Amino acid sequence: MSNNDFNTKPSSAELAKMSNEELARLGTELDDVTIAYRKERFPIEGDPAEKRAALGVGIWLALAVVLGLAFIAVYLFWPWHYRGHGQEGMWLYTFHNPMLGVTLGGSILCLGVGAVKYTKRFIPEEISVQRRHDGPSEEVDQKTIVALLNDSWETSTLGRRKAIKGLLGTGAVLAGIGLILPFGGMIKNPWKPRHELDITGDGTLWTTGWTLVEKGEKVYLGRDTGAIAEEGHHGYTTRGVSRLVRMRPEDLSAGAMETVFPLPEADVNDGGEYDPQKDVYEAHMHSIHGSRNAVMLIRLRSQDAARATLRQGQEDFHYGDYFAYSKICTHIGCPTSLYEAQTNRILCPCHQSQFDALHYGKPVFGPAARALPELPIDVDEDGFLVAEGNFIEPVGPAFWERKS
Numbered sequence: 001m002s003n004n005d006f007n008t009k010p011s012s013a014e015l016a017k018m019s020n021e022e023l024a025r026l027g028t029e030l031d032d033v034t035i036a037y038r039k040e041r042f043p044i045e046g047d048p049a050e051k052r053a054a055l056g057v058g059i060w061l062a063l064a065v066v067l068g069l070a071f072i073a074v075y076l077f078w079p080w081h082y083r084g085h086g087q088e089g090m091w092l093y094t095f096h097n098p099m100l101g102v103t104l105g106g107s108i109l110c111l112g113v114g115a116v117k118y119t120k121r122f123i124p125e126e127i128s129v130q131r132r133h134d135g136p137s138e139e140v141d142q143k144t145i146v147a148l149l150n151d152s153w154e155t156s157t158l159g160r161r162k163a164i165k166g167l168l169g170t171g172a173v174l175a176g177i178g179l180i181l182p183f184g185g186m187i188k189n190p191w192k193p194r195h196e197l198d199i200t201g202d203g204t205l206w207t208t209g210w211t212l213v214e215k216g217e218k219v220y221l222g223r224d225t226g227a228i229a230e231e232g233h234h235g236y237t238t239r240g241v242s243r244l245v246r247m248r249p250e251d252l253s254a255g256a257m258e259t260v261f262p263l264p265e266a267d268v269n270d271g272g273e274y275d276p277q278k279d280v281y282e283a284h285m286h287s288i289h290g291s292r293n294a295v296m297l298i299r300l301r302s303q304d305a306a307r308a309t310l311r312q313g314q315e316d317f318h319y320g321d322y323f324a325y326s327k328i329c330t331h332i333g334c335p336t337s338l339y340e341a342q343t344n345r346i347l348c349p350c351h352q353s354q355f356d357a358l359h360y361g362k363p364v365f366g367p368a369a370r371a372l373p374e375l376p377i378d379v380d381e382d383g384f385l386v387a388e389g390n391f392i393e394p395v396g397p398a399f400w401e402r403k404s
């Protein structure tokens with residue numbers, strides 16, 4: 001077929017008779033592309049330089065594979081649980097994230113270098129000039145582009161380079177896995193029961209520090225004193241420092257609100273049970289930092305409490321004028337820190353959701369759609385405020401099993 005033949009569009013029958021090479025050439029001509037210069041990298045088969053080039057590319061791709069596998073190994077097996085200063089395994093823990101970054105970044109980098117090197121060493125050197133034109137693709141264009149892609153595949157010689165093809169494919173798969181794998185950490189079973197209940201772990205959506213009540217443990221409503229461990233005569237110590245203390249109803253005046261945290265009986269160190277040698281500081285701090293633990297204890301004015309609407313099934317959750325609501329906003333989890341005694345409204349400062357303390361904490365304004373979970377409370381035989389049970393629904397942002 002001569003160049004002049006390209007000036008007229010070939011018929012379907014002519015197209016069917018054309019070889020791949022002819023179609024590829026036809027494609028470039030129809031696209032107004034002129035190949036000004038084209039040179040095979042290794043025209044002579046078995047050229048030792050070609051073998052060296054293949055080895056160079058192979059090393060980079062093999063490195064990408066090794067680093068990709070190393071990333072998966074680090075992700076699965078490297079110790080990632082938090083270790084503080086002085087704890088065994090702190091250094092290994094510290095290097096968890098850097099190792100993830102180095103292995104995944106290294107794998108992608110090596111894959112990229114290998115791909116670029118391959119292109120430079122094996123794809124034919126070519127200078128093409130194309131003039132732009134408008135209009136939709138016609139049948140002939142569609143056929144010829146396929147032919148061009150076929151031509152690229154053949155001239156790239158990738159088809160016969162099994163080792164490089166395998167390494168390239170494996171490296172790409174591993175890099176893809178490397179991008180997807182981190183999402184695995186987000187998969188959690190919210191219904192999974194926690195066997196070792198404590199107030200420190202990450203738990204599930206159903207678990208808070210108050211869950212201990214379900215195990216038969218007495219849990220007080222702990223007031224945060226703000227006490228901090230200080231340097232004393234005998235050096236830095238947290239012995240005898242009580243961050244959380246028990247509360248009595250009379251500690252809160254009418255119309256007031258206070259944030260309280262779960263204080264298990266075993267961690268009490270105040271009043272008549274104070275022991276200067278007992279060290280409960282860390283347990284108290286864990287309780288304060290527990291993401292679902294904070295509760296607003298509100299003492300309504302008696303005349304307001306008398307007209308409070310109690311939610312069905314929660315009629316006995318309050319103690320007299322005292323109501324305890326989760327402090328975690330049901331919108332997206334900010335602390336609902338503001339209580340206005342005049343209107344009995346609880347305000348979340350993040351997006352201005354408002355909840356009615358006289359109406360079992362139901363939302364009355366803003367984006368939150370669910371009521372604040374209420375904690376059942378009571379007073380024990382010694383006159384301290386205690387949790388009488390756990391929340392009966394998950395705490396915090398919208399969750400599909402919430403009832404309100």
Ligand code: FES
Pocket residue numbers: 329330331332333334348349350351352353366367368
């Ligand atoms: S988090 Fe409370 S209103 Fe948005």
